[in-house]
Amino acid sequence: TVSVVTARTLESLAADDMGDISAFVPGLSVSNTSPTQANYSIRWVSTSDFGVGTDPGVGVYVDGVYAARSGAGLLAFSDVARIEVLKGPQGTLFGRNSAAGAVSITTNKPSDEFEARLGVRLGDYDKRRFEGLVNLPINDVLALRVNALVNRRDGWLIDDVTGQDYDREDNWAARAALRWDVGPQTQMILSWTHDEIDQDARPAIGVAPLPAAPGLP
DSSP: OEEEEEHHHHHHHTOOSGGGTGGGSTTEEEEOSSGGGOEEEETTBOOSOOSTTSOOSSEEEETTEEOOSGGGSSOOOOSEEEEEEEESOOHHHHOSSOSSEEEEEEEOOOOSSOEEEEEEEEETTTEEEEEEEEEEEOSSSEEEEEEEEEEEEOOSEEOTTTOOEESOEEEEEEEEEEEEEEETTEEEEEEEEEEEEOOOOOOOOOOOOOOOOTTOO
16 A cells, blocks of 8 residues: 655645654654654554664655664655655565555656746744755756755743743755766766754653632632
8 A cells, every 4th residue: 555645735734744744644653753763653563662873663765765764764845756655564675674664755856947946934933944946957968956945943832940942943954966867778866965953852741739829719
């Protein structure tokens, strides 16, 4: 069973990462409360281990390249063409760590036409997301595509003692891809990707008894 999420769907949902679309893909659950320790499960099958350096229970692939650590499995969506969620064991096609299934993220490749786009997304808690890309054909056999985004948001939790916000968003990502048509039957794509997250510590929420208001028993 395969579920496909298109770029148009990602735009209509204003999705920032896989955690924002898991509710719309049957059988897929993604916990993104801690971006560097994301937990994937497909049909309730996942790994009980966690941490930024552990192998995920669900194989995550970006343009066919395996994201070998859970800390690299929750990338910011930028110039994504489609997302395929394959449910059930995928060892034959994808290899290890895909007993529960696989998530394949495909980005847009450099094309032969000039393209430029700038997007702005605003939301609650002073959310600001800016994204831009440019696709530049260099000659008959070379094309370059560069895109970048910046995503920031204030926290929605407030520390009663310090007044500081928690659960803030502050990340940026960039990608560059160079396509070279070596021959009629051969094409080479060299890509570079960077994703950086400035993450708050996970907040602890407690409930404490309060004294009765004046005049009340």
